[in-house]
Amino acid sequence: MAERSVIFFDIDGTLLTHDKKLPALTKEAIFTLKEAGHEVxxxxxxxxxxxxxLRKELDIHTYVSYNGQYVVLNGEVIDRNALNLPSLEKLTATALENDHPAVYMDHEDMKANVPEHSYITESMSTLKIGRFPAHNSNYYKDREMYQTLLFCAEGEEKQYERKFEDFDFIRWHPVAVDVIPAGGSKAKGIEKIIEKLGYPRERQYAFGDGLNDREMLSSIYHSVAMGNASDEIKAVAKHVTESVEDDGLYRGLQLVGLL
Known part of the structure; x- marks a missing residue:
C-alpha cells in the first residue's frame, strides 16, 4: 500500500466528462483512495x-475553489482572496462599453450585470449546473467577490489584461474568461492546505486538464495531465494519462502507483 498522500483533482475534464458525467471507475477510485487513508x-x-x-456524492470536504481564491479544509474556510473593488468597478464600466457582460461571484451566489446575453447563456449552459445568474448589477458593491466571469470572444481579453494589472484573466470557454486577483492560482490555494496538513512534496499529487491547472501541475511533485488536455498543459505535467472519456483519472492513479 502506498504511503498516505494528498491528491487534488480538477473537476471539468478531469473528474467529470465533457458531458458532466462522473465515470463509475472514477467514483470507485475516489472511495478506494479514501479507504486507504489518503486525503482527497x-x-x-x-x-x-x-x-x-459532487462533494456530497464523493464525500469530499476539502477543496480549492475559484482558482485558489476560496479555500476550505475539512469544511472550514481557511483562506479567502477577494477581487479589488475599485478595479472591479472600472472593469465593469469598460466591459459595458464593449458590450461584454460580467457575472459577479461570491461564496454563496452569482449575479449578472445585464438581464440577459447570448454569451452568458452559451457558456454557462455547458457547465450543466441547473442554474443561471439572476440580474443584479450592484451585487459586487457590498460583499467580497472572489471571481468574476467576463464574457468576450477569444483574443478580446487582451485589452483587459493590458489595462487591469490587479487581475488575471483565464479563458475557460470561447466566449468566457475567469477574472481572479493577480497572482492567484490553484497552486496558491493548495499551498494553504499543505501548510495545514504538512504532507511532504513527494506525497502530493494533482490531476488536471485546463489552462487554469498550469500552475498546479507545474508545482505539484506528482502531477498528471489528462489525455484531453492541450499540449501546453501536458508539457508542464510530470505524467500524462488517458482522456477523461477513457477513464483517464482511474488509469492515471494506476500510473502513479496510488491504485
Missing part, C-alpha cells in the same frame, strides 16, 4: 455552490 481534495475554478452535489 478538489481544486477547481468553479464556485463552491457549483459543485456541492
Amino acid at each position: 481534495a478538489i481544486a477547481t475554478g468553479r464556485a463552491p455552490f457549483m459543485f456541492e452535489d
Whole structure:
C-alpha cells in the first residue's frame, strides 16, 4: 500500500466528462483512495455552490475553489482572496462599453450585470449546473467577490489584461474568461492546505486538464495531465494519462502507483 498522500483533482475534464458525467471507475477510485487513508481534495475554478452535489456524492470536504481564491479544509474556510473593488468597478464600466457582460461571484451566489446575453447563456449552459445568474448589477458593491466571469470572444481579453494589472484573466470557454486577483492560482490555494496538513512534496499529487491547472501541475511533485488536455498543459505535467472519456483519472492513479 502506498504511503498516505494528498491528491487534488480538477473537476471539468478531469473528474467529470465533457458531458458532466462522473465515470463509475472514477467514483470507485475516489472511495478506494479514501479507504486507504489518503486525503482527497478538489481544486477547481468553479464556485463552491457549483459543485456541492459532487462533494456530497464523493464525500469530499476539502477543496480549492475559484482558482485558489476560496479555500476550505475539512469544511472550514481557511483562506479567502477577494477581487479589488475599485478595479472591479472600472472593469465593469469598460466591459459595458464593449458590450461584454460580467457575472459577479461570491461564496454563496452569482449575479449578472445585464438581464440577459447570448454569451452568458452559451457558456454557462455547458457547465450543466441547473442554474443561471439572476440580474443584479450592484451585487459586487457590498460583499467580497472572489471571481468574476467576463464574457468576450477569444483574443478580446487582451485589452483587459493590458489595462487591469490587479487581475488575471483565464479563458475557460470561447466566449468566457475567469477574472481572479493577480497572482492567484490553484497552486496558491493548495499551498494553504499543505501548510495545514504538512504532507511532504513527494506525497502530493494533482490531476488536471485546463489552462487554469498550469500552475498546479507545474508545482505539484506528482502531477498528471489528462489525455484531453492541450499540449501546453501536458508539457508542464510530470505524467500524462488517458482522456477523461477513457477513464483517464482511474488509469492515471494506476500510473502513479496510488491504485
